[in-house]
Amino acid sequence: xxxxxxxxxxxxxxxxxxxxxxxxxxxxxxxxxxxxxxxxxxxxxxxxxxxxxxxxxxxxxxxxxxxxxxxxxxxxxxxxxxxxxxxxxxxxxxxxxxxxxxxxxxxxxxxxxxxxxxxxxxxxxxxxxxxxxxxxxxxxxxxxxxxxxxxxxxxxxxxxxxxxxxxxxxxxxxxxxxxxxxxxxxxxxxxxxxxxxxxxxxxxxxxxxxxxxxxxxxxxxxxxxxxxxxxxxxxxxxxxxxxxxxxxxxxxxxxxxxxxxxxxxxxxxxxxxxxxxxxxxxxxxxxxxxxxxxxxxxxxxxxxxxxxxxxxxxxxxxxxxxxxxxxxxxxxxxxxxxxxx
Amino acid sequence: xxxxxxxxxxxxxxxxxxxxxxxxxxxxxxxxxxxxxxxxxxxxxxxxxxxxxxxxxxxxxxxxxxxxxxxxxxxxxxxxxxxxxxxxxxxxxxxxxxxxxxxxxxxxxxxxxxxxxxxxxxxxxxxxxxxxxxxxxxxxxxxxxxxxxxxxxxxxxxxxxxxxxxxxxxxxxxxxxxxxxxxxxxxxxxxxxxxxxxxxxxxxxxxxxxxxxxxxxxxxxxxxxxxxxxxxxxxxxxxxxxxxxxxxxxxxxxxxxxxxxxxxxxxxxxxxxxxxxxxxxxxxxxxxxxxxxxxxxxxxxxxxxxxxxxxxxxxxxxxxxxxxxxxxxxxxxxxxxxxxxxxxxxxxxxxxxxxxxxxxxxxxxxxxxxxxxxxxxxxxxxxxxxxxxxxxxxxxxxxxxxxxxxxxxxxxxxxxxxxxxxxxxxxxxxxxxxxxxxxxxxxxxxxxxxxxxxxxxxxxxxxxxxxxxxxxxxxxxxxxxxxxxxxxxxxxxxxxxxxxxxxxxxxxxxxxxxxxxx
Numbered sequence: 001x002x003x004x005x006x007x008x009x010x011x012x013x014x015x016x017x018x019x020x021x022x023x024x025x026x027x028x029x030x031x032x033x034x035x036x037x038x039x040x041x042x043x044x045x046x047x048x049x050x051x052x053x054x055x056x057x058x059x060x061x062x063x064x065x066x067x068x069x070x071x072x073x074x075x076x077x078x079x080x081x082x083x084x085x086x087x088x089x090x091x092x093x094x095x096x097x098x099x100x101x102x103x104x105x106x107x108x109x110x111x112x113x114x115x116x117x118x119x120x121x122x123x124x125x126x127x128x129x130x131x132x133x134x135x136x137x138x139x140x141x142x143x144x145x146x147x148x149x150x151x152x153x154x155x156x157x158x159x160x161x162x163x164x165x166x167x168x169x170x171x172x173x174x175x176x177x178x179x180x181x182x183x184x185x186x187x188x189x190x191x192x193x194x195x196x197x198x199x200x201x202x203x204x205x206x207x208x209x210x211x212x213x214x215x216x217x218x219x220x221x222x223x224x225x226x227x228x229x230x231x232x233x234x235x236x237x238x239x240x241x242x243x244x245x246x247x248x249x250x251x252x253x254x255x256x257x258x259x260x261x262x263x264x265x266x267x268x269x270x271x272x273x274x275x276x277x278x279x280x281x282x283x284x285x286x287x288x289x290x291x292x293x294x295x296x297x298x299x300x301x302x303x304x305x306x307x308x309x310x311x312x313x314x315x316x317x318x319x320x321x322x323x324x325x326x327x328x329x330x331x332x333x334x335x336x337x338x339x340x341x
Numbered sequence: 342x343x344x345x346x347x348x349x350x351x352x353x354x355x356x357x358x359x360x361x362x363x364x365x366x367x368x369x370x371x372x373x374x375x376x377x378x379x380x381x382x383x384x385x386x387x388x389x390x391x392x393x394x395x396x397x398x399x400x401x402x403x404x405x406x407x408x409x410x411x412x413x414x415x416x417x418x419x420x421x422x423x424x425x426x427x428x429x430x431x432x433x434x435x436x437x438x439x440x441x442x443x444x445x446x447x448x449x450x451x452x453x454x455x456x457x458x459x460x461x462x463x464x465x466x467x468x469x470x471x472x473x474x475x476x477x478x479x480x481x482x483x484x485x486x487x488x489x490x491x492x493x494x495x496x497x498x499x500x501x502x503x504x505x506x507x508x509x510x511x512x513x514x515x516x517x518x519x520x521x522x523x524x525x526x527x528x529x530x531x532x533x534x535x536x537x538x539x540x541x542x543x544x545x546x547x548x549x550x551x552x553x554x555x556x557x558x559x560x561x562x563x564x565x566x567x568x569x570x571x572x573x574x575x576x577x578x579x580x581x582x583x584x585x586x587x588x589x590x591x592x593x594x595x596x597x598x599x600x601x602x603x604x605x606x607x608x609x610x611x612x613x614x615x616x617x618x619x620x621x622x623x624x625x626x627x628x629x630x631x632x633x634x635x636x637x638x639x640x641x642x643x644x645x646x647x648x649x650x651x652x653x654x655x656x657x658x659x660x661x662x663x664x665x666x667x668x669x670x671x672x673x674x675x676x677x678x679x680x681x682x683x684x685x686x687x688x689x690x691x692x693x694x695x696x697x698x699x700x701x702x703x704x705x706x707x708x709x710x711x712x713x714x715x716x717x718x719x720x721x722x723x724x725x726x727x728x729x730x731x732x733x734x735x736x737x738x739x740x741x742x743x744x745x746x747x748x749x750x751x752x753x754x755x756x757x758x759x760x761x762x763x764x765x766x767x768x769x770x771x772x773x774x775x776x777x778x779x780x781x782x783x784x785x786x787x788x789x790x791x792x793x794x795x796x797x798x799x800x801x802x803x804x805x806x807x808x809x810x811x812x813x814x815x816x817x818x819x820x821x822x823x824x825x826x827x828x829x830x831x832x833x834x835x836x837x838x839x840x841x842x843x844x845x846x847x848x849x850x851x852x853x854x855x856x857x858x859x
């Protein structure tokens with residue numbers, strides 16, 4: 001099949017979206033499809049740049065560019081899913097959250113309020129044209145239904161390097177690899193590190209806007225012996241960190257999907273997550289694959305102490321996580337099958 | 342915090358571990374070329390470190406025998422299907438138990454009837470330890486099971502508590518239970534252990550083995566039990582849980598068969614009693630409701646096919662809003678035609694509404710009366726004709742109109758209109774033939790059904806007789822799980838035709854005021 005995959009380009013800003021897109025293209029090519037990728041340069045500011053890109057995407061007809069027949073277009077993101085094709089499959093990674101679940105309502109600036117109306121209209125209009133709509137996760141699917149009245153089937157995909165995860169002896173540290181951003185709430189974990197009483201080290205890996213602030217917090221609170229921040233963490237090291245940890249803390253605020261949960265389960269490790277964390281809650285039940293706690297430092301600290309004090313339970317929860325992951329049959333075979341059927 | 346390992350030691354160890362495993366590519370995936378190229382250079386890895394890591398793991402694995410992923414997955418799948426099977430069996434047990442309850446009730450009603458006066462074959466068989474004890478125990482007339490009758494072990498599952506334990510010893514070990522045994526197994530029952538598990542336990546004893554007798558089914562169950570007990574130890578206790586659950590689901594399966602056997606036997610007794618009663622009464626005519634044998638059959642049938650009473654009662658809750666609206670303008674009582682087991686009347690009573698019912702079946706009438714409901718033996722039309730004009734708030738009938746010939750149905754609407762107060766409601770629920778399965782198949786389960794009635798016909802009939810605001814409420818669709826799981830117009834239409842609402846209700850109001858004359 002000849003396929004075009006559309007996605008945004010945000011140079012030097014890598015994260016889950018980059019892996020998701022790269023994984024999809026790899027998977028399609030590995031199954032013999034001809035794939036062209038179309039990347040739209042996306043900037044969050046100013047608001048007018050978003051509006052221009054929306055308008056432009058909607059003018060793009062990809063049915064047969066330059067007379068070249070295209071069987072299907074797969075779009076992953078706003079506003080790229082506005083392009084036109086008779087067999088257009090949209091697999092919504094996430095919408096423009098600033099005007100949805102993160103929208104400040106009356107408190108938003110006039111520009112954002114205007115954008116809010118434009119994007120709500122745009123999403124309703126262009127998504128209605130799609131042949132099929134999938135969502136990255138149940139959480140994303142729920143938001144689509146709540147805000148736009150659109151039904152989208154959740155379609156899970158495996159995290160990168162899924163087949164290379166392993167489980168090894170649990171050492172006394174907890175692990176959180178994630179970009180250092182407000183929504184990922186590393187600050188909550190650092191506060192918690194002050195509170196847990198067990199001799200458990202906290203390993204944070206990742207870069208991002210809040211890296212310096214987090215470093216400063218560690219220094220100011222004399223947490224040098226308890227917390228380590230790895231700015232640079234190659235894949236091999238990340239896998240080893242997963243394999244040997246006691247458990248994984250993953251407390252984001254309303255995450256769309258969240259590879260970290262799945263990666264922890266692939267490494268058969270329990271996950272501590274929060275009641276408002278979104279995506280992770282689709283994979284973790286309290287006391288089964290890990291713990292679900294209130295989004296407070298004390299809640300997380302107590303959960304870490306529980307992991308440390310009952311290692312057998314921690315191990316069993318990790319194994320249950322792996323078993324449930326395998327039962328879900330999350331694979332690129334399934335994904336490619338659903339997207340191209 | 343002196344006992345905390347140093348971060349440097351930890352990171353050194355992690356980096357050494359990381360070194361031992363080949364990863365296809367590192368760093369930013371946007372930059373990486375392709376997976377296939379990157380997996381090749383294994384020889385670049387430090388082989389020693391890798392071997393060391395593998396050896397360490399092997400050593401540890403040998404010590405703790407962690408289950409492989411494949412085993413885990415198989416176990417979980419077996420568990421999932423066992424749970425599904427168990428759910429089915431529980432439903433079967435519920436149905437059977439319900440049936441037994443109704444049949445007992447029926448037995449009681451029949452034994453009170455005047456023709457059962459001779460008492461010649463009163464259940465007087467005495468519990469003995471000799472021959473004959475088997476049948477008296479099996480029929481529930483003796484608490485003591487016969488000794489040394491291994492083949493009867495499945496029936497033990499119908500019993501509970503100490504009776505179960507003692508009879509288990511009698512059947513399996515040919516003796517009454519001793520005190521230590523009683524204490525031990527009482528404790529296990531209290532812990533929530535399954536009865537099948539306890540039978541397996543007893544039959545694993547040297548005493549049982551020494552007797553040299555066994556039963557193939559019991560042996561199979563015992564094998565599961567011994568696996569469960571074998572793994573029920575510290576590091577892999579979690580593996581034993583699915584096995585115990587499996588055993589529990591088998592227990593429910595065996596129990597379902599036994600319960601069905603008892604239900605069948607009870608049904609036979611009912612039929613026999615009914616026959617005698619009928620002979621005593623000099624026989625009846627052809628109508629179901631006047632032939633006690635058919636009457637008993639119909640009660641059993643209703644129970645089997647209509648569903649448990651609490652489910653029906655919960656379904657009826659749907660109408661309570663409409664009812665409240667009607668009761669806000671009409672103060673008359675409610676008349677229910679064909680009250681059956683009285684689920685609707687019971688609900689109305691609990692809501693504080695004044696309601697009475699009629700039924701053509703004496704068995705149903707006595708069931709309702711025992712519940713304290715005001716139900717009399719009558720047919721629908723005669724009952725309505727006896728009611729004065731404009732005196733009732735609601736005339737209802739659940740699954741009755743499909744039993745009536747059309748002239749009767751016609752008069753029924755006519756009479757209902759006459760007896761209702763302005764603003765009053767007729768409510769008739771009936772199978773919905775828009776659902777193809779219902780119209781062509783399940784409607785005919787009931788031998789006393791005449792023919793399916795369509796919502797269109799019923800709507801017309803109601804309006805013809807002067808009813809207004811005629812609503813059709815389509816209810817009780819099939820479990821969505823059973824529908825075709827596809828999207829698109831064909832699947833949608835198919836699901837609507839085959840898995841849509843199985844019943845509908847016609848809800849029609851008598852106009853509140855007379856039309857002003859022009």
